[in-house]
Amino acid sequence: MDDQQRLMHGHGASATMAHGISQGYMQTVDPSQPPHDQENTKREIGEILQQIMNITDQSLDEAQARKHTLNCHRLKPALFSVLCEIKEKTVLSIRGQQEEEPPDPQLLRLDNMLLAEGVAGPEKGGGSAAAANASAAVSGGPGQPDNAIEHSDYRAKLAQIRSIYHTELEKYEQALLSSGRRKRRNFSKQATEILNEYFYSHLSNPYPSEEAKEELARKCGITVSQICNWFGNKRIRYKKNIGKEQEEANLYAAKAASRAAATMNASQSGYNMVPNSQGGGQMMAGQQPDMYNLNVNGDGYSSSAAVGANVQSQVNALRHVIASTGGYAGENIYDRIQQGGNKPASSSGSRPESQDGNKPGGGELRISAVPEFPDIQGLSESGDDDSTQDEPPSKRSKV
DNA sequence: TGTGATGATTTCGG
């Protein structure tokens, strides 16, 4: 293994290097040597370092010749070992500063390797200083400039390798994206929370408008297309698994209700709150689910009729809270039920997605003849703090 | 390591 290669071997070879250092250095600068020899050694080291410093100022031929001389020098292995050690320390300190979330393990390993080689990662300004210190220690004096490494052709090589590395990295990432090997990361808990809240509170029409999507995307820190994916997946999976989702629906319904209760006071607006016959206040958690999917009858999807029958008695219970707050949870379904409305929507040709639940002419989930997410007959009303949920009826701004 | 959950992509129909 030649010296260039040794340098390129980074921390993985540290043990070997340390060993090499102790061997090479101790052999050459043995403390047991007479003082006279030590003096000579120091001088020689100083000269070598000076030559290294000057080498880039010389013509190519001259430099080559000098490099050859250097390579043949008996102190060269020891010096090189020292440089390796310095580089090692530098790399370690650089790595210590890097506290980022670990990417792909393979990439991480590659990065670490390249970091160790100085190919990737931050410019190491401190490294040269360390090198200078170490050089000074070796040469026995503080006289050496602190950019010893900076000017070597080693650095040029590093730059070359660095650029190759970045190019390859780009290719790799590109390939990763385009070749089906997608990298997936789950959304944050908070984002999921927000999405679920929206979904379950718009269960009657889980098709966020463009604006709502954008708002949700902003809130969740994800892209609009991810929002689309999420809602697409959610609708399908909800449908497939209505029984299981019930629990979740429960949860979010309860949350929504309690939130609504907390924020209700101001907007008692135009709704006539019907003091429910069921003891108004305590509906919350356990009952909401019934309003959503309720029925559990076979097809898993709640036909509006079933909903109406099943839930009617509970509608009033929630109505008070929800209606008064602009209806965070399932407001549309209320309206619907109250009106006995269940008409297939969007005959006008507008897309379901384009209207929010609040809008007249709301959308419906079109799934093989089963009106899963029933259309809403919009008596919309808003008052929720969430701008995504209470857009003006004219919402479809962009068409 | 197996498995369910989940985000992304593909296919298909309107």
Add this chain to the structure above:
DNA sequence: CCGAAATCATCACA
């Protein structure tokens, strides 16, 4: 172009 449905690929957890 949108959404449903199927499928893929990865994550996360026991």
